[in-house]
Amino acid sequence: MAAVMTATPSDSIADLTRDIAAARADLQGRRDQLTADYDERLAALTALHEQLEAGALERRAVELRVRQIVHERTGVATATRAGRTTIGMNVAPPTRATTASAMPTTRPQLSLALAEAALQRALHAVDLRLSALAVRRVPKAELAEVKLEVWVLLHLRRGLELPPGASSDPVLLGYLCDGAERAVTAVADLEAGGAGRIQRLVELTRAAAAPLVAVGGSPEGVKDHLLRAKAQATSGSPSEQQAAVAELCLAMPRLAQELERRFAAETQSLLEEALRA
Numbered sequence: 183m184a185a186v187m188t189a190t191p192s193d194s195i196a197d198l199t200r201d202i203a204a205a206r207a208d209l210q211g212r213r214d215q216l217t218a219d220y221d222e223r224l225a226a227l228t229a230l231h232e233q234l235e236a237g238a239l240e241r242r243a244v245e246l247r248v249r250q251i252v253h254e255r256t257g258v259a260t261a262t263r264a265g266r267t268t269i270g271m272n273v274a275p276p277t278r279a280t281t282a283s284a285m286p287t288t289r290p291q292l293s294l295a296l297a298e299a300a301l302q303r304a305l306h307a308v309d310l311r312l313s314a315l316a317v318r319r320v321p322k323a324e325l326a327e328v329k330l331e332v333w334v335l336l337h338l339r340r341g342l343e344l345p346p347g348a349s350s351d352p353v354l355l356g357y358l359c360d361g362a363e364r365a366v367t368a369v370a371d372l373e374a375g376g377a378g379r380i381q382r383l384v385e386l387t388r389a390a391a392a393p394l395v396a397v398g399g400s401p402e403g404v405k406d407h408l409l410r411a412k413a414q415a416t417s418g419s420p421s422e423q424q425a426a427v428a429e430l431c432l433a434m435p436r437l438a439q440e441l442e443r444r445f446a447a448e449t450q451s452l453l454e455e456a457l458r459a
Contacts, residue, residue, distance in 0.1 A: 292355040300362035326431040334386035407433035
């Protein structure tokens with residue numbers, strides 16, 4: 183009769199030690215990849231600044247590239263969100279069900295027409311929200327908050343305009359479609375109100391300031407307003423969230439002035455002109 187082998191405490195400790203070492207090595211590798219990714223982004227922003235100062239790029243191209251650099255996701259982040267590492271650990275083989283769920287969803291073949299349609303849907307959602315805000319009657323104390331939302335929506339809208347001579351490059355088309363989807367989600371959050379609306383206002387204001395951050399031209403004090411607003415918006419307290427809106431309202435005029443000075447547009451909408459009054 184065969185003897186039954188039982189695990190000793192020392193065997194268990196050795197196994198756990200190997201698991202810890204493997205997990206540490208995996209996390210260190212992810213950290214190094216993440217650091218390299220952000221170094222690459224910073225270098226890209228530096229090169230973009232140099233090209234802008236040299237007059238080699240137009241404003242529209244700079245805005246698109248800055249937003250792409252700031253918001254693009256990395257493979258490291260995707261892997262981190264997928265769950266903890268299993269390197270060195272004994273895991274069950276994947277079943278047919280788990281294998282099927284891990285398969286990537288099929289995305290329609292990207293085309294310029296598809297990107298244009300996605301952008302038009304997003305523009306429609308933004309324009310409906312702007313129209314509602316433009317005619318809404320609110321107490322004078324709330325006008326600053328309405329102006330803030332109109333301002334960030336106008337910046338969001340500007341990013342949804344198809345660049346002149348846009349090509350069928352799949353990277354650009356994918357970026358445009360993703361941006362259109364995010365814009366529709368942002369408008370829905372603003373319409374829903376509550377804490378989600380406040381957090382979205384913070385996010386959109388920071389996105390509007392991204393071109394200035396890229397060229398090192400953020401007005402004095404604006405960064406502090408944005409940092410405080412971000413912290414207050416996530417506190418969960420209604421009073422803190424309103425304080426976040428107040429911080430954004432203080433930052434908005436100075437941001438608008440600096441953006442106009444550095445990236446003056448050749449054309450203006452009536453709403454943009456009205457906000458200056």
